[in-house]
Amino acid sequence: MYYCIVNPAARSGKGKDIWKKLEQKFIEKKLEYKAAATKGPGDATRLAKKLTAREEFMKELSLKIVVIGGDGTLNEVLNGIADFEKVLIGYIPIGSSNDFARDLSYPKKTDDLIELILRGEMVRSIDLGRLTFNSMTAPMSRLHDDNETPSRIFDVSAGIGFDAAVCEEALSSGAKNFFNKIGLGKLTYGSIAIKQLLGAPKVPCIITPDNGESIHLDKFILVTAMIHHYEGGGFKFAPNADLMDGKFDLVYAGDMPSLRMIFALPFSFFGNFYWIKGIGHHTTAKVNIKTSIPMWVHTDGEVSVKSDDITLECLRQKLRLMN
Numbered sequence: 294m295y296y297c298i299v300n301p302a303a304r305s306g307k308g309k310d311i312w313k314k315l316e317q318k319f320i321e322k323k324l325e326y327k328a329a330a331t332k333g334p335g336d337a338t339r340l341a342k343k344l345t346a347r348e349e350f351m352k353e354l355s356l357k358i359v360v361i362g363g364d365g366t367l368n369e370v371l372n373g374i375a376d377f378e379k380v381l382i383g384y385i386p387i388g389s390s391n392d393f394a395r396d397l398s399y400p401k402k403t404d405d406l407i408e409l410i411l412r413g414e415m416v417r418s419i420d421l422g423r424l425t426f427n428s429m430t431a432p433m434s435r436l437h438d439d440n441e442t443p444s445r446i447f448d449v450s451a452g453i454g455f456d457a458a459v460c461e462e463a464l465s466s467g468a469k470n471f472f473n474k475i476g477l478g479k480l481t482y483g484s485i486a487i488k489q490l491l492g493a494p495k496v497p498c499i500i501t502p503d504n505g506e507s508i509h510l511d512k513f514i515l516v517t518a519m520i521h522h523y524e525g526g527g528f529k530f531a532p533n534a535d536l537m538d539g540k541f542d543l544v545y546a547g548d549m550p551s552l553r554m555i556f557a558l559p560f561s562f563f564g565n566f567y568w569i570k571g572i573g574h575h576t577t578a579k580v581n582i583k584t585s586i587p588m589w590v591h592t593d594g595e596v597s598v599k600s601d602d603i604t605l606e607c608l609r610q611k612l613r614l615m616n
């Protein structure tokens with residue numbers, strides 16, 4: 294049995310078309326399936342939570358869940374899963390950024406990707422991350438849940454500061470929908486990034502990796518824990534990231550003028566910016582980040598609350614994939 298969670302609005306309606314194609318394959322191969330469509334923020338989490346919490350489902354050796362949507366839909370599904378050891382995930386990426394899929398060498402043709410998923414076998418297991426809010430403060434983002442949990446799972450990256458502020462503005466930007474319709478969703482993030490760099494507050498920050506040696510930034514811009522190489526629609530912040538080593542590539546920037554960070558952005562698309570003064574890099578399985586004032590925090594580009602104290606830990610090879 295396959296359980297499908299579909300975001301029909303992904304890529305301006307492409308999700309619905311992809312689902313029809315997948316459904317036809319289920320019918321042709323006489324495979325059992327059930328499907329549910331998301332209708333708004335948080336739906337994918339609620340669907341996955343309901344699915345994986347029911348005793349009869351967890352008796353299955355491997356519960357097969359197929360996700361059709363963008364990075365945000367996948368993130369929501371992962372945050373609803375009760376036990377990752379019991380679940381196999383198939384993912385068809387159709388979002389505007391698709392950072393999760395960039396490192397995975399997925400087939401370019403949707404039909405080939407579907408065929409791989411329909412084999413129903415685990416082909417790899419990769420790391421996940423867990424972010425814990427040691428504090429949560431107002432304001433809330435437009436996507437916040439009334440029952441906001443103190444921790445969140447992420448599969449690509451999580452960060453505080455500049456990149457989270459860009460995600461928060463992009464999520465409420467009418468420009469994102471426009472650019473998505475014409476296939477240029479990445480431009481949303483690029484234009485907002487420059488705006489945020491010029492106007493975002495620069496505040497003190499203390500970063501404490503698992504070796505216990507603190508890193509102090511008087512005016513930090515961002516701190517990002519990367520599982521994958523890319524975030525934000527193609528920024529290659531972590532060119533040396535290993536998806537299965539149980540460690541983050543921690544990237545941080547601060548104590549530098551905004552114009553230098555703008556200068557660094559084009560280099561980050563190619564993964565060549567660690568040489569720029571003010572940009573640092575560290576490998577760690579766990580890290581605590583404290584800021585002098587609450588800042589936006591994101592997990593896979595999803596933003597819900599501000600915090601001035603977060604802890605991130607890497608969960609080695611927790612995510613079992615069918616593709």
